[in-house]
Amino acid sequence: MEGLESSSVILTGDRPTGPLHLGHFVGSLQNRVRLQHQCQQYIMIADMQALTDYFDRPKHVVQNVAEVVKDYIAVGIDPEKTTIFIQSQIPELCELTMLLLNLVTTARLQRYPTIKNEIQLRAFGESIPAGFLCYPVSQAADITLFRATHVPAGEDQAPMIEQTNELVRRFHYTYQTDCLREVELLLSKTPRLIGIDGNAKASKSLGNAIFLSDSEKVVHDKVFSMYTDPEHIRASDPGKVEGNVVFAYLDAFYPDPEEVESWKASYRKGGLGDMVLKTRLNDTLQALLKPIREKRATIQQAEALEIACAGSQKMRSIAQATMEEVRQAVGIVYR
Amino acid sequence: MEGLESSSVILTGDRPTGPLHLGHFVGSLQNRVRLQHQCQQYIMIADMQALTDYFDRPKHVVQNVAEVVKDYIAVGIDPEKTTIFIQSQIPELCELTMLLLNLVTTARLQRYPTIKNEIQLRAFGESIPAGFLCYPVSQAADITLFRATHVPAGEDQAPMIEQTNELVRRFHYTYQTDCLREVELLLSKTPRLIGIDGNAKASKSLGNAIFLSDSEKVVHDKVFSMYTDPEHIRASDPGKVEGNVVFAYLDAFYPDPEEVESWKASYRKGGLGDMVLKTRLNDTLQALLKPIREKRATIQQAEALEIACAGSQKMRSIAQATMEEVRQAVGIVYR
Numbered sequence: 001m002e003g004l005e006s007s008s009v010i011l012t013g014d015r016p017t018g019p020l021h022l023g024h025f026v027g028s029l030q031n032r033v034r035l036q037h038q039c040q041q042y043i044m045i046a047d048m049q050a051l052t053d054y055f056d057r058p059k060h061v062v063q064n065v066a067e068v069v070k071d072y073i074a075v076g077i078d079p080e081k082t083t084i085f086i087q088s089q090i091p092e093l094c095e096l097t098m099l100l101l102n103l104v105t106t107a108r109l110q111r112y113p114t115i116k117n118e119i120q121l122r123a124f125g126e127s128i129p130a131g132f133l134c135y136p137v138s139q140a141a142d143i144t145l146f147r148a149t150h151v152p153a154g155e156d157q158a159p160m161i162e163q164t165n166e167l168v169r170r171f172h173y174t175y176q177t178d179c180l181r182e183v184e185l186l187l188s189k190t191p192r193l194i195g196i197d198g199n200a201k202a203s204k205s206l207g208n209a210i211f212l213s214d215s216e217k218v219v220h221d222k223v224f225s226m227y228t229d230p231e232h233i234r235a236s237d238p239g240k241v242e243g244n245v246v247f248a249y250l251d252a253f254y255p256d257p258e259e260v261e262s263w264k265a266s267y268r269k270g271g272l273g274d275m276v277l278k279t280r281l282n283d284t285l286q287a288l289l290k291p292i293r294e295k296r297a298t299i300q301q302a303e304a305l306e307i308a309c310a311g312s313q314k315m316r317s318i319a320q321a322t323m324e325e326v327r328q329a330v331g332i333v334y335r
Numbered sequence: 336m337e338g339l340e341s342s343s344v345i346l347t348g349d350r351p352t353g354p355l356h357l358g359h360f361v362g363s364l365q366n367r368v369r370l371q372h373q374c375q376q377y378i379m380i381a382d383m384q385a386l387t388d389y390f391d392r393p394k395h396v397v398q399n400v401a402e403v404v405k406d407y408i409a410v411g412i413d414p415e416k417t418t419i420f421i422q423s424q425i426p427e428l429c430e431l432t433m434l435l436l437n438l439v440t441t442a443r444l445q446r447y448p449t450i451k452n453e454i455q456l457r458a459f460g461e462s463i464p465a466g467f468l469c470y471p472v473s474q475a476a477d478i479t480l481f482r483a484t485h486v487p488a489g490e491d492q493a494p495m496i497e498q499t500n501e502l503v504r505r506f507h508y509t510y511q512t513d514c515l516r517e518v519e520l521l522l523s524k525t526p527r528l529i530g531i532d533g534n535a536k537a538s539k540s541l542g543n544a545i546f547l548s549d550s551e552k553v554v555h556d557k558v559f560s561m562y563t564d565p566e567h568i569r570a571s572d573p574g575k576v577e578g579n580v581v582f583a584y585l586d587a588f589y590p591d592p593e594e595v596e597s598w599k600a601s602y603r604k605g606g607l608g609d610m611v612l613k614t615r616l617n618d619t620l621q622a623l624l625k626p627i628r629e630k631r632a633t634i635q636q637a638e639a640l641e642i643a644c645a646g647s648q649k650m651r652s653i654a655q656a657t658m659e660e661v662r663q664a665v666g667i668v669y670r
């Protein structure tokens with residue numbers, strides 16, 4: 001990928017609020033499997049961040065940590081190449097967050113575009129948990145503590161990168177140091193996968209996603225329940241391709257894009273039935289998911305947690321080294 | 336003191352933003368010297384809290400840590416009885432703070448009486464550092480992490496105790512645990528010592544305080560520059576006792592209150608000069624401060640820091656034990 005060198009350090013991750021789905025697969029997982037061969041890659045399971053809005057459902061967060069690790073391994077992320085770790089197991093993140101919180105005003109935090117969107121999305125109203133307001137700062141700590149050089153994300157995450165670098169520069173200026181690193185967005189161009197119901201986003205919370213861990217039958221049923229074109233009643237009727245979920249998934253997963261284009265033409269004209277297309281998509285997804293499901297079934301809960309705990313231990317050494325420099329820079333070293 | 340048992344645990348402390356002065360002596364230090372014989376007492380030097388508003392003057396905070404330790408030892412706080420420690424050396428405080436931040440809304444934080452007052456006092460305007468807004472939560476972590484049962488403070492700190500207990504109850508309810516402890520205010524009835532300029536409060540930042548580390552000459556000069564009654568020109572004139580700094584200090588430090596009352600009567604009637612009173616006060620303060628100054632001079636910087644670092648190590652074990660329970664309660668334990 002452009003802009004990456006072998007010395008680059010990638011930080012990425014997921015909130016463990018549910019198992020991963022095909023949206024993650026096309027949006028980030030495939031990319032991570034490629035990137036792990038190019039440079040150092042760290043994947044953080046952001047349980048502390050998930051707790052900023054799932055604070056009253058901690059079990060849900062905690063139980064999904066192992067599920068997410070299983071998903072990673074199942075798609076081909078190799079713990080020998082990529083370090084998978086758990087955010088809460090790195091207490092140095094909290095220390096750095098607290099120091100960075102002094103360098104940003106609450107007014108600025110409230111204007112952060114990421115926060116504004118998320119607050120609307122979660123309908124907190126006046127009841128924004130303080131931890132949630134602070135999470136962009138926590139995110140800046142996540143990135144900088146491990147000296148990441150690149151964060152892979154979509155264009156919509158550009159403000160998050162800018163906020164992080166703003167804090168890094170503020171820290172450097174205030175404490176006359178250069179111990180942290182500015183970070184770059186590693187732009188991912190994959191379009192967002194829509195939900196099986198036609199909703200703009202496939203997401204755990206909307207329940208409109210095909211999970212990597214779904215059984216063959218569940219995948220089949222989800223494919224055959226997909227939203228297509230409600231006015232396309234008979235196979236002979238002309239149909240709409242735009243907003244048609246089956247085509248969106250064929251675009252994302254069918255290996256031959258030209259064939260998909262020819263199907264689109266027939267569908268528009270009339271003469272190609274939904275059932276035929278859904279069968280093709282089902283075959284495609286089953287072929288993709290079968291080896292993932294099989295690999296996933298071989299990973300025990302304990303093994304998954306062991307991988308993440310070993311990764312956390314490794315990341316903690318890096319965290320401690322950075323925090324040592326951070327504390328020196330601030331001056332809070334007394335012996 | 337009422338309400339204390341030998342099993343009680345007191346947490347108290349100071350922000351290391353300057354050496355301690357006579358206001359601290361009457362307001363808290365004397366009390367601490369007494370309390371250390373009654374139960375377990377922890378004194379925290381709150382460098383992290385000081386950094387929430389002194390973030391751009393970290394040297395000032397860091398350099399004052401040893402000064403404050405010297406002041407403690409000089410007035411008779413015994414490190415064998417009282418554990419003196421440094422907030423920044425207990426990273427578990429940051430972890431607990433982050434978890435507690437999820438349990439309070441920003442709207443509630445902004446309504447905290449302590450925060451409202453302090454924001455006005457510091458004239459932050461719209462530029463309230465996020466760390467500053469979060470500090471009541473950080474304070475709740477300071478108190479609860481060490482399982483303190485009592486915090487000695489004036490009535491004005493009652494809301495801080497209430498905020499802390501509110502968070503403890505919220506944590507217990509949310510995570511179905513009782514691993515933290517609610518805390519009680521140990522009401523200190525000492526009136527606040529006014530400044531030598533007549534300002535309502537003797538404070539480091541106003542430069543109107545007599546420091547425990549002031550030389551004999553500085554103490555003398557401060558006493559003789561004290562604000563009295565500007566209309567009391569000649570000794571024979573009747574003078575005002577109210578708002579008269581010399582009488583406020585005699586009330587606080589002269590060992591015989593009845594004698595002070597008789598001087599007040601003479602002063603009101605006329606016939607008692609400021610110089611006579613100031614000489615008496617100077618003698619009183621010099622007698623009080625001489626042994627403190629001498630003791631203080633025997634303590635090296637390195638020794639002071641060693642005491643605080645040893646104390647921090649001891650407090651860290653307590654912190655780790657509590658955090659272990661806190662993490663268990665939230666569920667973020669993966670091995």
